[in-house]
Amino acid sequence: MKAAVIxxxxxxxxxxxxxxxxxxxxxxWGVERxxxxxxxxxxxxxxxxxxxLDEAVRDADLIALATPVDTIPLLVAKILNKVTPNQVxxxxxxxxxxxxxxxxxxxxxxxFVATHPMWGTEYSxxxxxxxxxxxxxxxxxxxxxKSDPDALIQVETxxxxxxxxxxxxxxEEQDLHSAYVSHISxxxxxxxxxxxxxxxxxxxxIFDLAGGGFESTVRLAKSLPETWAPIFMGNKYNVLDVLxxxxxxxxxxxxxxxxxxxxxxxxxxxxxxxxxxILK
Amino acid sequence: MKAAVIxxxxxxxxxxxxxxxxxxxxxxWGVERxxxxxxxxxxxxxxxxxxxLDEAVRDADLIALATPVDTIPLLVAKILNKVTPNQVxxxxxxxxxxxxxxxxxxxxxxxFVATHPMWGTEYSxxxxxxxxxxxxxxxxxxxxxKSDPDALIQVETxxxxxxxxxxxxxxEEQDLHSAYVSHISxxxxxxxxxxxxxxxxxxxxIFDLAGGGFESTVRLAKSLPETWAPIFMGNKYNVLDVLxxxxxxxxxxxxxxxxxxxxxxxxxxxxxxxxxxILK
Numbered sequence: 001m002k003a004a005v006i007x008x009x010x011x012x013x014x015x016x017x018x019x020x021x022x023x024x025x026x027x028x029w030g031v032e033r034x035x036x037x038x039x040x041x042x043x044x045x046x047x048x049x050x051x052x053l054d055e056a057v058r059d060a061d062l063i064a065l066a067t068p069v070d071t072i073p074l075l076v077a078k079i080l081n082k083v084t085p086n087q088v089x090x091x092x093x094x095x096x097x098x099x100x101x102x103x104x105x106x107x108x109x110x111x112f113v114a115t116h117p118m119w120g121t122e123y124s125x126x127x128x129x130x131x132x133x134x135x136x137x138x139x140x141x142x143x144x145x146k147s148d149p150d151a152l153i154q155v156e157t158x159x160x161x162x163x164x165x166x167x168x169x170x171x172e173e174q175d176l177h178s179a180y181v182s183h184i185s186x187x188x189x190x191x192x193x194x195x196x197x198x199x200x201x202x203x204x205x206i207f208d209l210a211g212g213g214f215e216s217t218v219r220l221a222k223s224l225p226e227t228w229a230p231i232f233m234g235n236k237y238n239v240l241d242v243l244x245x246x247x248x249x250x251x252x253x254x255x256x257x258x259x260x261x262x263x264x265x266x267x268x269x270x271x272x273x274x275x276x277x278i279l280k
Numbered sequence: 281m282k283a284a285v286i287x288x289x290x291x292x293x294x295x296x297x298x299x300x301x302x303x304x305x306x307x308x309w310g311v312e313r314x315x316x317x318x319x320x321x322x323x324x325x326x327x328x329x330x331x332x333l334d335e336a337v338r339d340a341d342l343i344a345l346a347t348p349v350d351t352i353p354l355l356v357a358k359i360l361n362k363v364t365p366n367q368v369x370x371x372x373x374x375x376x377x378x379x380x381x382x383x384x385x386x387x388x389x390x391x392f393v394a395t396h397p398m399w400g401t402e403y404s405x406x407x408x409x410x411x412x413x414x415x416x417x418x419x420x421x422x423x424x425x426k427s428d429p430d431a432l433i434q435v436e437t438x439x440x441x442x443x444x445x446x447x448x449x450x451x452e453e454q455d456l457h458s459a460y461v462s463h464i465s466x467x468x469x470x471x472x473x474x475x476x477x478x479x480x481x482x483x484x485x486i487f488d489l490a491g492g493g494f495e496s497t498v499r500l501a502k503s504l505p506e507t508w509a510p511i512f513m514g515n516k517y518n519v520l521d522v523l524x525x526x527x528x529x530x531x532x533x534x535x536x537x538x539x540x541x542x543x544x545x546x547x548x549x550x551x552x553x554x555x556x557x558i559l560k
Contacts, residue, residue, distance in 0.1 A: 001347045014539060018409045019514065023396055024359070038374060040490050041330035043398075043499065052521070053458065079284070110410060120493060121412065123410070141384055168346065180320060180476050180479055181476070181494045182494060183497075184472065184475065185493045185494050185497035185498070186493065186532070187530070187533060188472055188497060189552075190467055190533065190548065190549055190552040191464070191526060191529040191530045191552075192464065192468055192526060192529075193531055193552035193553075193554075193555035194529045194548065194551060194552050195460075195464065195522060195525045195526040195529050196460050196461070196464075196555070197552070198342075198462055198525055198529070199522065199525065199553065213400060213462055213465045213466065214461045214462060214465050215498055216465075216497070216500070217465035217468060217469060217496070217497055217500065218465070218498060218559065219495065219496060219554055219559060220493055220496070220498075221549075221552045221553065221555050222553060222555065222556050222559070223549075223553075224312045224551050225549035226546070228549060229542055229546050229549065232537055233537065233542060235432065235541060236537060237538075239326070239537060240534065240537060240538065242479065243530065243533070243537070245475045245478055245479065246471060246472060246475040246530070247527060247530050247531065247534070249471040249472075249474045249475050249478070249525070250467070250468070250471045250523065250527050250530070251527065253467060253470065253471055253523070254520065254523050254524070254527070257512055257513065257519060257520060259522065260516075262509055262513060265505070265509045265512065265513070266346070266505045266506070266509050268470065268474065269470055269503075269506050269508060271474060271477065271504035272471075272472075272473035272474050272477070272478065272501040273472040273473075273502060273503075273505065275476070275477065275498055275501050275502065276502050278415075279495055279498065279499060
């Protein structure tokens with residue numbers, strides 16, 4: 001099988017590596033708009049060749065999109081205009097609502113499989129690509145009933161070979177859940193970094209102390225704005241919903257502290273502790 | 281040297297292990313109010329013996345306190361009432377303001393060294409103690425000029441032997457800085473856990489997706505309420521100061537998202553990215 005990965009950043013680069021290393025593709029091509037990233041991806045041997053999008057759509061058996069989420073709906077629609085019944089198209093983006101709606105009535109909708117592998121780091125670009133990145137992580141597949149059975153099986157086989165548990169849900173559910181378990185973590189990290197940077201203007205040595213707890217809470221603030229702004233904006237209503245709830249919870253803790261409400265603080269933290277059963 | 285560690289939890293247990301493993305003490309005793317934790321500490325060989333506080337204060341050359349922060353000021357005052365000029369007392373708590381004020385005029389103030397090793401995990405109790413926990417972490421020493429030179433050198437030697445860079449500051453500076461690089465991270469984690477748990481009541485399967493980013497932002501929410509409530513309350517004004525700023529930053533991001541202000545979001549995130557220079 002010949003695979004083409006569109007977008008050779010953190011996700012696309014890691015996926016290209018995985019396809020090669022697990023023997024899932026005989027050839028892996030890359031499509032990449034940035035000349036710098038294209039050269040870097042070749043240097044790091046993430047892909048065998050960098051080619052043009054048209055060539056990829058014409059010759060690849062599998063076309064996998066890993067570009068910023070706001071570019072995916074139109075790109076998928078245009079690619080589906082050209083694919084044959086022997087080709088499979090998939091995306092790896094964080095959002096599915098607008099994407100699935102855009103291609104809902106496309107005559108070639110069946111050739112497309114909507115996926116969201118739940119992996120990432122705060123680093124970006126081809127140099128951030130990792131070996132065995134996805135192993136053990138969950139992947140979401142949306143609207144499986146709208147994909148042709150052979151296309152679905154091909155994509156499922158890839159993710160199973162990579163050792164990824166598959167969860168199926170609607171596009172709406174996936175966008176809501178992603179807001180809660182991924183997007184809000186990034187917003188709080190960005191805000192925490194801004195909070196501390198604001199104070200640093202007055203207090204020079206504040207960071208001599210930055211320890212492990214701080215590092216883990218704030219590391220996502222290193223993430224690429226060009227990746228995350230489209231995600232937040234594309235999932236605006238879900239993200240605002242969870243952001244309002246988060247601010248509300250912070251205000252409750254703040255009021256307890258203002259009132260020296262020790263029992264209230266203890267009860268709230270004990271409740272928060274129950275997050276244990278979710279984190280392994 | 282005979283050392284006594286008061287409080288055999290995460291910090292005290294790890295410190296006892298470090299003293300033994302680095303040959304810093306010929307004997308390490310523990311004082312622990314909870315029978316369960318005392319038995320566990322012996323079983324795990326964190327200490328050679330568990331003894332009473334009076335015995336520890338009478339016989340130990342070094343007395344190290346690792347109990348909850350709200351218990352430390354009175355405990356240190358009472359211990360200082362009894363120590364001889366050959367003994368050294370130190371604490372390892374997260375707060376120094378009230379502690380240093382309480383013992384400010386004590387005739388034996390010089391025998392005490394106020395320290396805050398910047399290490400911890402979200403786990404607690406003797407079973408959470410780790411080998412080589414402190415190596416490479418920064419330790420803060422407060423009011424060094426108020427400690428007798430020999431006491432200061434003894435404590436500095438211990439931390440240097442453990443491979444810890446030492447930073448000196450006033451008690452006020454340390455409490456302010458700790459609010460920004462440690463306490464606020466815990467509050468945001470607790471609030472994030474509460475936010476997600478709130479939503480989980482409606483959406484059963486939200487956690488099938490919980491990935492690496494979520495885990496790292498929310499892991500501190502597993503921390504022990506009995507440890508952290510006294511820290512937040514003991515550092516109330518600093519913690520409220522940073523919490524208000526954090527809520528303010530979240531509200532700015534929220535308003536940008538509400539107004540579809542893409543440029544504003546990108547600029548804020550780019551600024552947050554500069555946290556990179558602090559996190560190695």
